[in-house]
Amino acid sequence: MQIFGVDIGGSGIKGAPVDLDRGELADERYKVLTPQPSTPDAVADGVKEVVGHFGWEGPVGVTFPGVVTGGSTIRTAANVDKQWIDTDARALLSDHLGGHPVTILNDADAAGVAEMRFGAGRDRSGTVLMLTFGTGVGSALFVDGALVPNTELGHLELDGHDAEKRASTKAKEDHDLSWEHWARRVRKYLAHVEMLFSPELFIVGGGVSRKAHKFLPLIEGIRAEIVPAQLQNNAGIVGAAMRAARTGPQ
Numbered sequence: 001m002q003i004f005g006v007d008i009g010g011s012g013i014k015g016a017p018v019d020l021d022r023g024e025l026a027d028e029r030y031k032v033l034t035p036q037p038s039t040p041d042a043v044a045d046g047v048k049e050v051v052g053h054f055g056w057e058g059p060v061g062v063t064f065p066g067v068v069t070g071g072s073t074i075r076t077a078a079n080v081d082k083q084w085i086d087t088d089a090r091a092l093l094s095d096h097l098g099g100h101p102v103t104i105l106n107d108a109d110a111a112g113v114a115e116m117r118f119g120a121g122r123d124r125s126g127t128v129l130m131l132t133f134g135t136g137v138g139s140a141l142f143v144d145g146a147l148v149p150n151t152e153l154g155h156l157e158l159d160g161h162d163a164e165k166r167a168s169t170k171a172k173e174d175h176d177l178s179w180e181h182w183a184r185r186v187r188k189y190l191a192h193v194e195m196l197f198s199p200e201l202f203i204v205g206g207g208v209s210r211k212a213h214k215f216l217p218l219i220e221g222i223r224a225e226i227v228p229a230q231l232q233n234n235a236g237i238v239g240a241a242m243r244a245a246r247t248g249p250q
């Protein structure tokens, strides 16, 4: 079975039909740049372009880089236009997509859902934390495989700052940090999160998971196992499609 998945990010909107049996993209993904300013209507047009590129007609799962409550309402927008706050994103996107049903959830939650089923978290019980490092830092908390949505651990305070301002890959790029320097910040962040949640496993995702060999070996002194995400940057697309296909609890 295939369902379409779209990942809305601070810099790009990307999507593809997803093969839900295999947890893989069924076609090469298509990406458009996130419009600036990233207002709801402009981004919804971008989503329409991505979905339209494949001529897809049917249900669509969408990720959003902020808190999504009740499966539709956006509550925060750290890295996209603030006009999103309090919009009914499910209705807005469905309107732009010709009335097809839309399922929307937080981007890190979507990535975590995919990793728990098809990737680094498969068959793992206990407390598992997926953290995504990109424009922001996202988190997805699982307890015996069940998602606790919207944990927003990227906004914990670290050294007097919003943690994602210190430990995101955007911070690495903006401040031209070496891998060693950035890894020290990530280590400190993981230690803080570990103190709060004592997870058995950290799954490190986001685009930077492709370069895990450059920084994970530099991170020492964390008790939990730390592994890179396996679906890498497609996890959000796959997780969004999984959620759109779901008919019962997942």
Ligand code: BGC
Residues within 6 Å of the ligand: 064, 065, 066, 067, 076, 078, 079, 106, 107, 108, 109, 132, 134, 135, 136, 137, 138, 139, 152, 154, 164
């Ligand atoms: C947002 C989260 C999101 C993360 C990754 C943070 O700034 O608050 O909701 O998951 O960025 O995009």
